[in-house]
Amino acid sequence: MSETPLLDQVPDGPWPSFVREIRKTAEGMEKAKAEGKDVKMPGCAKGLLKQLEISYKDKKTHWKHGGIVSVVGYGGGVIGRYSDLGEEIPEVHHFHTIRVNQPAGWFYTTKALRQLCDAWEKWGSGLTNMHGSTGDFVYLGTKSEHLQPLFEEMMQMDPPFDIGGSGSDLRTPSACMGPALCEFACYDTLDLCYDLTMEYQNELHRPMWPYKFKFKLSGCPNDCVAAKARSDFAIIGTWKDDIQIDQEAVKEYAKWMDIENEVVKLCPTGAITWDGNELKIDNKNCVRCMHCINKMPKALKPGKERGATVCIGAKAPCVEGAIIGWVAIPFIPADKLKERVKEIVEPLWEWWDDEGKFRERVGEFLWRKGMGEFLRVIGQDADVRMIKHPRTNPFMYFEKSELRPSKVVEEHTKRGMKFKTLEREEEEE
Amino acid sequence: MSETPLLDQVPDGPWPSFVREIRKTAEGMEKAKAEGKDVKMPGCAKGLLKQLEISYKDKKTHWKHGGIVSVVGYGGGVIGRYSDLGEEIPEVHHFHTIRVNQPAGWFYTTKALRQLCDAWEKWGSGLTNMHGSTGDFVYLGTKSEHLQPLFEEMMQMDPPFDIGGSGSDLRTPSACMGPALCEFACYDTLDLCYDLTMEYQNELHRPMWPYKFKFKLSGCPNDCVAAKARSDFAIIGTWKDDIQIDQEAVKEYAKWMDIENEVVKLCPTGAITWDGNELKIDNKNCVRCMHCINKMPKALKPGKERGATVCIGAKAPCVEGAIIGWVAIPFIPADKLKERVKEIVEPLWEWWDDEGKFRERVGEFLWRKGMGEFLRVIGQDADVRMIKHPRTNPFMYFEKSELRPSKVVEEHTKRGMKFKTLEREEEEE
Amino acid sequence: MATEKPSWWKTDFGPPKYDLFLPEVVKKNYGKWAYHEVIRPGVIKRVAESGDTVYTIRFGTPRLISIYTIRELCDIADKYCDGHLRWTSRHNVELITTDESKIDDIIKEVQETTGFPCGGTWDAPHAKYGLSNIIHTQGWVHCHTPAIDASGIVKAIMDELYEYFTEMKLPALCRISLACCANMCGAVHASDISIVGIHRTPPLVDDDAVRRMCELPTTAASCPNAAIKVKAKEKTLEVDGEKCMFCGNCYTMCPGMPLFDPENDGAAVLVAGKVSGARHDPELSKVVVPWIPNEPPRWPTLVSTIKKIFLAWANNAKKHERMIEFIERIGWERFFELADLEFSWHLIDDFRVPPFAYASYRVGTNFRW
Amino acid sequence: MATEKPSWWKTDFGPPKYDLFLPEVVKKNYGKWAYHEVIRPGVIKRVAESGDTVYTIRFGTPRLISIYTIRELCDIADKYCDGHLRWTSRHNVELITTDESKIDDIIKEVQETTGFPCGGTWDAPHAKYGLSNIIHTQGWVHCHTPAIDASGIVKAIMDELYEYFTEMKLPALCRISLACCANMCGAVHASDISIVGIHRTPPLVDDDAVRRMCELPTTAASCPNAAIKVKAKEKTLEVDGEKCMFCGNCYTMCPGMPLFDPENDGAAVLVAGKVSGARHDPELSKVVVPWIPNEPPRWPTLVSTIKKIFLAWANNAKKHERMIEFIERIGWERFFELADLEFSWHLIDDFRVPPFAYASYRVGTNFRW
Numbered sequence A, B: 001m002s003e004t005p006l007l008d009q010v011p012d013g014p015w016p017s018f019v020r021e022i023r024k025t026a027e028g029m030e031k032a033k034a035e036g037k038d039v040k041m042p043g044c045a046k047g048l049l050k051q052l053e054i055s056y057k058d059k060k061t062h063w064k065h066g067g068i069v070s071v072v073g074y075g076g077g078v079i080g081r082y083s084d085l086g087e088e089i090p091e092v093h094h095f096h097t098i099r100v101n102q103p104a105g106w107f108y109t110t111k112a113l114r115q116l117c118d119a120w121e122k123w124g125s126g127l128t129n130m131h132g133s134t135g136d137f138v139y140l141g142t143k144s145e146h147l148q149p150l151f152e153e154m155m156q157m158d159p160p161f162d163i164g165g166s167g168s169d170l171r172t173p174s175a176c177m178g179p180a181l182c183e184f185a186c187y188d189t190l191d192l193c194y195d196l197t198m199e200y201q202n203e204l205h206r207p208m209w210p211y212k213f214k215f216k217l218s219g220c221p222n223d224c225v226a227a228k229a230r231s232d233f234a235i236i237g238t239w240k241d242d243i244q245i246d247q248e249a250v251k252e253y254a255k256w257m258d259i260e261n262e263v264v265k266l267c268p269t270g271a272i273t274w275d276g277n278e279l280k281i282d283n284k285n286c287v288r289c290m291h292c293i294n295k296m297p298k299a300l301k302p303g304k305e306r307g308a309t310v311c312i313g314a315k316a317p318c319v320e321g322a323i324i325g326w327v328a329i330p331f332i333p334a335d336k337l338k339e340r341v342k343e344i345v346e347p348l349w350e351w352w353d354d355e356g357k358f359r360e361r362v363g364e365f366l367w368r369k370g371m372g373e374f375l376r377v378i379g380q381d382a383d384v385r386m387i388k389h390p391r392t393n394p395f396m397y398f399e400k401s402e403l404r405p406s407k408v409v410e411e412h413t414k415r416g417m418k419f420k421t422l423e424r425e426e427e428e429e
Numbered sequence C, D: 001m002a003t004e005k006p007s008w009w010k011t012d013f014g015p016p017k018y019d020l021f022l023p024e025v026v027k028k029n030y031g032k033w034a035y036h037e038v039i040r041p042g043v044i045k046r047v048a049e050s051g052d053t054v055y056t057i058r059f060g061t062p063r064l065i066s067i068y069t070i071r072e073l074c075d076i077a078d079k080y081c082d083g084h085l086r087w088t089s090r091h092n093v094e095l096i097t098t099d100e101s102k103i104d105d106i107i108k109e110v111q112e113t114t115g116f117p118c119g120g121t122w123d124a125p126h127a128k129y130g131l132s133n134i135i136h137t138q139g140w141v142h143c144h145t146p147a148i149d150a151s152g153i154v155k156a157i158m159d160e161l162y163e164y165f166t167e168m169k170l171p172a173l174c175r176i177s178l179a180c181c182a183n184m185c186g187a188v189h190a191s192d193i194s195i196v197g198i199h200r201t202p203p204l205v206d207d208d209a210v211r212r213m214c215e216l217p218t219t220a221a222s223c224p225n226a227a228i229k230v231k232a233k234e235k236t237l238e239v240d241g242e243k244c245m246f247c248g249n250c251y252t253m254c255p256g257m258p259l260f261d262p263e264n265d266g267a268a269v270l271v272a273g274k275v276s277g278a279r280h281d282p283e284l285s286k287v288v289v290p291w292i293p294n295e296p297p298r299w300p301t302l303v304s305t306i307k308k309i310f311l312a313w314a315n316n317a318k319k320h321e322r323m324i325e326f327i328e329r330i331g332w333e334r335f336f337e338l339a340d341l342e343f344s345w346h347l348i349d350d351f352r353v354p355p356f357a358y359a360s361y362r363v364g365t366n367f368r369w
């Protein structure tokens, strides 16, 4: 009888099977070993199958908390993992993953990929995730003692591959394909992603903050990397001026497309009219949702005054509830993005690092501190575009500078009352 | 120069002036006194003018916290009020209000009103609020020593008038005119209001709960007493079956009304169609918002299966933020209302009384406790109509009875773990 | 006090039963009304299934009314209405008659005697809406916590918007309300336009009063922002001015915590609340102007701000489009422009209970320029 | 460790710059694409302003892939694509070519060698949408906190919905995702349909482990429901089972707080999240099925529930109408009926931070029967 009767049932059905991938790896690694290749963990994939079979039987995981494992000079990027069946299945006693910083947009050459495979055939399980949810290329399963030599091999690849983020640090930024392949891109996602990644190598590699922090970059509001839901700092391409219309191309579409029902009526603000001849957009009323552009890519294009909106705070539900990022900076022109993003994010980090609680994401931190303080920290004014609607309670703070001189204020001052202020560490400045 | 130069400016403009009312009262009271009537506080209205003038100059109130003042046998219904200018203006040193329980729907006879006026001319300031925000007829301003004799006079009126609520008790229920004058009423608001008021006289008159509790009754979702926003327990008339349509009357409207744009297109669920001849309503899709009925009262009527929805928890923003009541009981048939409302509200009060915190309104209490417990307390199942949308987090409670038998549950039980349960005081039953 | 009670003595007898006060025609047609028509501003004709007809004639009042005025109204009701009248849920008074021919006289007499104008109705079938009275509270006339007066402001605003009360020329219902402090004794938290009194300085602790009259832990606990510390040794309280957002809750609990400052108290303006279910779900009001100073007796800045907002809506809304519906159509961006208001950080919710604030942040990038 | 470093030694050198990996035609037309067309399921033709054309051919993968599979893909990319390929943000791989004639061969070879199907695209202009891959996480393959497996469930669901991947026959975009615990390492909180692993029994405190490995106050503080008490004397922790809602946060902090129960762990199902701004603002997902047991290896109950929900939408939605848009049109009442789901009290939010829950309660009475 098979050693893995439960897993044997998985390959049923047409969708590609992860069990088949693990088996293929197990066979490949054994064969490579047999062929005399330097394969340090030939039985690892097979070990994983064994453990997985037990999980399928027990209906629970058999992985334990990882200790801290890493490579020289780095504080993160490796997730330590140990099996609680270590004695029974020593092949997976250690089963750490390494997060390898993917190239922006996930473009690869076969040459680069083959190097990554070769190194992993030697030092690891031969299994990967392409890709992790944050965007990294993930090496899945190796031993502590292989981490360092593997990384040294990565340093020497052409081009070399570096390690991504984990722990309470900057996580590996990721970006949609943007200008590389997409006609909708309102700024250069790949370039900004690369630039931020390079600028913040230290923040990426040495956990130092109250909790993790994620950048994700999408070239337009379609948001093909789900930045709005999955990154503390989402940079979403957009535009400010008028949608570009090619009326001739609209007419081409009109030949077969039901423009009235599928475009005009689905515009969320009713900003479009179509008289059978000309498509008109009331741009003051357009919220740049992308629907009409998505429907008629040959005829419509984002405007020419392009840039990005920053949405802040997105995260999963632990601890305070899930957050979809909210608008923090309504617009940064495309040519100012590199500079402005840094000017915003650096004081934000400093502030959060100083005053954030342990395991408090930036979103939760801002809930606690209020957007007023955030704006002051990053030196920006409030914009109505930041809110769905204004506050529903009259419980507002006022700074002392906003008060009129009065006896009461005087008396408070005399008594040493500290008033609310949005200036940071006023006294120290 | 006038004693009240600031208040003198108020009567400017066409809207009726409260200053004029106060002056008229001051004059009337003095005159009555002069005519030999038994007027205990002839200078009171004038005193109020004086104090008000000072407030207008100082831009602040001159009323102080009230102590507890009341009438024999009652714990509430009187708001004690003292002037901080008591020495300067002794006429308003005491200035308590008495909340008089208005008749449901605010219908009066002149006979009744004249009695109320006569008693107030004798024992009070001669000023009233018609009506207070909660709905009471408010006697505005008298002295502690007049409270009891005044109330005794109220007892002897024909019909007698009783005192309303204040403090941490049931507040005076109020109701829209409903079936008395309105064709939309889906249940008898006046009758239910009277019935509840009579049933809960003790709760109304003797503060006993963690905080106040308000009933308001509207005969349909138009909600002409703002029950959804202003009462802990809002009883809103509604129906379950099909809107009644008189097609001939629709055609009458069609002669001058733009049915397509003003009715069909404004239906929030797009449930209406009009082909110029017949108006059709997809009743499965109707949310009974009332718009089409409001527009065509001669042609459309609520369905025949009538009753009410209970929305719970509404209140002003102190302390946790303002609440518009949410759906707690989607439907109670009209003929079951008297019975069911009591069956629901009594265990709710008991529970809130036991476990509510000081100054915690029912809405806030339910936020803290969860709707699951509420449903169990009132013995009802959850209904999808209670929510705008299901929860956005997976942090659900499960009762022990919902768990499957398992080793883990056994071990927990062995160790004495108390599991979540929605049964109340299980152990005591 | 526990002496023998007289024979007429009673308690808990409750309000008069409503049916004692209903006009005959109402009793007869109770629950059997067929339809209504607003035949002119202030006058509603109600027709029963039986064919019976009744007219209700509505008048605006200042709410604070004299017993002498009530008697005048009684005189008129006796003369024309068989002694029947009612008040509405918005401080208006309605005279009730079955005789159409008496309407003019009633209007004339009420107006002449009391000064109360006829109006405040709305006519949904014809999409002609009048402005009703302003729901309001006590203010400096009676309450101990107000940051603004109530009646004086209402008067100043209604003077300015008078024509909208007496005519029906608005595109939709517009409810205005006022509360003199954050306790919001009115439907301020769910009105198309509303005014709420706010303080802007923390309580100035009066140690003596605190010691005499307050329970320290309860008062401290009453603060939603945990801004109050008990100073156990000194037997008093201390306020953290950086945390206080001036709600007045502590003062409600304890007279030793006054937070009045004539120069800094004032009014916030809210918009876009709604109660009825018509077309759009009920909605909480939202703050659009953080603060306007107290300017008695006529509050010119506040009045002109309200009028600006009112007209921005009235002149641009579609038929039946209430404030929230209007703003959702044009967007808050455009509303602030149209109403010539300034958006500032105060208007972004940062009230203590954080996810509630978040529910008002804008997710996604769909906004207008 | 602080020995002399070799000459090639470096750290913080970052990822390869993207342009090193871009195909020639992409470099040339970078930022200058004119439009795209989905010429058949899986194949997108992209035309640049210059007139240059490139084809991307998309294949579904199980995400967990072998280096041997990657090498196979490399072989094919070398043969047809000048050595260029990319992955998408949803675990799909795309081969890139400028030569239309190679498309058939690429599809055939990838399918035959790796078993990866061509598809996963959508065509908004023609309103024909394919289902893309399921974003998912580690599950029993690698993580220490999962309540369910990831890959095995994804496989079972995609087997069932396969035709929707290879054909484009959906009315709108539908994103499915899975996370194996409430940490939600995926876009589960904002997907049209999603599955999340949940526990249902409180942590079974392992006193020894707690003493050895955990900081007591930090672990206690990590509980969002304040369900954990420090037993200072015993140097361990105690859980209040009446307050715990099984989030696993304490276990993430402390290995001594395992909350696994094979019989009671399982999956919750959420719907109606969304990320793009198209037509409708982004939305959080909402729980519609509180719990389905773990049934490895094929999870039949979970799979059939997902399919039921999926079809209720696919068969009834209008063009371009995503799950949230669909449900907002028909109402949650109707959705539960259509998808044959039971509404229960678990689905009413009661998570600790109260006003957040309230934001999901229905105010007003506008609902359907």
Ligand code: SRM
Binding pocket: A079, A081, A097, A099, A129, A131, A132, A133, A134, A135, A136, A137, A138, A164, A172, A212, A214, A229, A230, A231, A314, A315, A316, A317, A318, A319, A361, D136, D137, D138, D142, D143, D144, D145, D183, D184, D185, D186, D187, D252
């Ligand atoms: C590997 C990966 C899942 C995957 O299979 O792809 C992953 C795996 C883990 N995540 Fe994650 N997260 C991964 C992307 C995410 C994402 C998605 C994203 O980044 O777009 C999220 C949701 C977005 C967010 O940041 O909130 C996510 C939210 C979490 C959380 C909850 C954080 C929160 O604030 O609520 C935790 C808990 C924690 O940090 O302690 C967590 C914790 C973990 C840990 C480290 C478990 C733990 O308790 O410490 C997991 C290690 C699993 C393992 O054994 O390998 N992971 N995690 C993803 C990273 C791969 C990569 O680098 O590409």
Ligand code: SRM
Binding pocket: B079, B081, B097, B099, B129, B131, B132, B133, B134, B135, B136, B137, B138, B164, B172, B214, B229, B230, B231, B314, B315, B316, B317, B318, B319, B361, C136, C137, C138, C142, C143, C144, C145, C183, C184, C185, C186, C187, C252
């Ligand atoms: C008289 C009246 C205002 C008016 O001018 O009409 C009034 C006056 C007061 N209200 Fe009120 N409330 C009045 C209706 C309301 C309403 C409206 C309603 O009932 O429809 C509300 C909002 C709805 C609600 O219940 O939340 C209301 C919400 C409050 C609150 C805040 C309660 C909360 O949970 O947030 C307080 C504060 C308190 O209870 O300590 C309050 C407290 C007060 C106090 C007793 C002041 C205090 O701090 O103790 C006021 C006495 C004023 C005075 O000197 O006469 N009043 N109060 C209304 C009662 C008259 C009547 O019986 O008809």
Ligand code: SRM
Binding pocket: B105, B175, B176, B177, B178, B181, B182, B183, B184, B222, B223, B224, B225, B226, B294, B295, C036, C038, C044, C087, C088, C089, C090, C091, C092, C120, C121, C122, C123, C124, C132, C133, C135, C172, C173, C175, C187, C190, C191, C192, C273, C274, C275, C276, C277, C278, C320, C322
């Ligand atoms: C008299 C009064 C009830 C009472 O028992 O006192 C009343 C009477 C009527 N209301 Fe009302 N409503 C009354 C307060 C309200 C309130 C409460 C409030 O303002 O605080 C509301 C909720 C306001 C809100 O949503 O914020 C209210 C929302 C409605 C609506 C919904 C309109 C909308 O578009 O939202 C209708 C329907 C309509 O327009 O015909 C309505 C309809 C009506 C009708 C047509 C009902 C009928 O068939 O008789 C009545 C006459 C309307 C008119 O004046 O032309 N009534 N009505 C109240 C009049 C107050 C006043 O003096 O102005």
Ligand code: SRM
Binding pocket: A105, A175, A176, A177, A178, A181, A182, A183, A184, A222, A223, A224, A225, A226, A294, A295, D036, D038, D044, D087, D088, D089, D090, D091, D092, D120, D121, D122, D123, D124, D132, D133, D135, D172, D173, D175, D187, D190, D191, D192, D273, D274, D275, D276, D277, D278, D322
């Ligand atoms: C390849 C990829 C970007 C990448 O850098 O990897 C991509 C590519 C495209 N997306 Fe996307 N989207 C990709 C993930 C996403 C995501 C993220 C996600 O799913 O996690 C979203 C947000 C999903 C959400 O809202 O929950 C996303 C929402 C859209 C939309 C919005 C559709 C809508 O109705 O909401 C469009 C517009 C459209 O339909 O044309 C779009 C449009 C497009 C276009 C047409 C852009 C273009 O002109 O090339 C691309 C091809 C579509 C096709 O397959 O037919 N893309 N797209 C991602 C493909 C993943 C996959 O393998 O399936």
Ligand code: SF4
Binding pocket: A176, A177, A178, A179, A182, A183, A184, A185, A186, A218, A219, A220, A221, A222, A223, A224, A225, A237
């Ligand atoms: S987010 Fe916009 S720019 Fe980026 S790939 Fe998607 S559609 Fe293109």
Ligand code: SF4
Binding pocket: A266, A267, A268, A269, A270, A271, A272, A281, A285, A286, A287, A288, A289, A290, A291, A292, A293, D279
């Ligand atoms: S982008 Fe969206 S909002 Fe703007 S016109 Fe097009 S469909 Fe309307």
Ligand code: SF4
Binding pocket: B176, B177, B178, B179, B182, B183, B184, B185, B186, B218, B219, B220, B221, B222, B223, B224, B225, B237
């Ligand atoms: S709430 Fe309905 S029934 Fe009552 S008066 Fe208003 S419209 Fe008539």
Ligand code: SF4
Binding pocket: B266, B267, B268, B269, B270, B271, B272, B281, B285, B286, B287, B288, B289, B290, B291, B292, B293, C279
């Ligand atoms: S009552 Fe409202 S929801 Fe129902 S059909 Fe009429 S307009 Fe539509």
Ligand code: SF4
Binding pocket: C137, C138, C139, C143, C144, C145, C146, C147, C179, C180, C181, C182, C183, C184, C185
């Ligand atoms: S709103 Fe405030 S100040 Fe005004 S009456 Fe109510 S409690 Fe008093």
Ligand code: SF4
Binding pocket: C202, C203, C222, C223, C224, C225, C226, C227, C228, C239, C243, C244, C245, C246, C247, C248, C249, C250, C251, C259
């Ligand atoms: S006014 Fe409100 S916030 Fe300020 S100290 Fe008092 S209770 Fe606290």
Ligand code: SF4
Binding pocket: D137, D138, D139, D143, D144, D145, D146, D147, D179, D180, D181, D182, D183, D184, D185
């Ligand atoms: S979702 Fe939970 S169980 Fe799954 S990988 Fe993330 S942390 Fe691990």
Ligand code: SF4
Binding pocket: D202, D203, D222, D223, D224, D225, D226, D227, D228, D239, D243, D244, D245, D246, D247, D248, D249, D250, D251, D259
């Ligand atoms: S599982 Fe979550 S709720 Fe339960 S004790 Fe642990 S941290 Fe608290």
